Amino acid sequence: MAKLGRHARRQRNTTIAWIAALLLLIVVIVASVGYKMLNAEPGLNKVTLCPNDGPRGHYVLLVDKTDPLNFTQKQAFSVTLKEIIEKRTPEGYLLSIFVLGEDFKANAEPLVELCNPGTGAAKSAMTANLKKLRQQYEHKFVEPMRKQSEALLSTTAAKTSPILEMVQLVGINGFRKHDIKGERRFIVLSDMLHNTPQFSMFRSAAEYDYPAFAATSYGKKTQVDLGGADVELLYLLHTPQLQTRRNLLFWEEYFKKSGAQVVAVQPLEG
Structure with missing residues (x-):
């Protein structure tokens, strides 16, 4: 067999080198695509910003x-709201904000509810557009939530305070409606002094006897299933002489x- 000439050998080696380089490039591309697929986050719903496979947990305020x-x-209140929106609600969790007003029927649905899409801080610039993720977080989650702050405040006192009815609606249109399997947390910012014609905590200390209340028709009518939620009570101390340990005990037994269970109790400053 004739030996290859020097030129032919050089040409053959060049061809082999190109083939090797091409194979290496293919391996790198395949590995890169595989890495992105394995590390890709689930897509987000464009309206709710929740993961397409569902929220990981549910916070209700x-x-x-x-x-x-x-x-x-x-x-x-302003600082507390900011903390809940920007620091406490985990990425992928749904945050629903309800308002308690004199007419509970007009407030049956949440003012706003969106999932925290995340800031992108924990992601790599190689696999995600960090600037776009940050803008999405600020403009589509934080800003819509903050815009509701004025709607959560009142300048005049209401004649009634239907706390029990609103908790019931939160159970129905909040936790039960979405039926999220992850963590459930219910944060209530209120004086916790229910006041309606059927039942008022302003009348006498006897109104704080939960077993007696639960046995009444109104007590049975306002019962709710909160599905294992952890409850935080942020007390607005409008009437400290009524917001005693007995008042708290009533709500602990109710929840x-x-x-559910009360896991934290804290008075709001002022």
């Missing part, structure tokens, strides 16, 4: 606006019967 806040309470 109920704000009582049946009494106006004083100056200090407004400052504390326990609702399948």
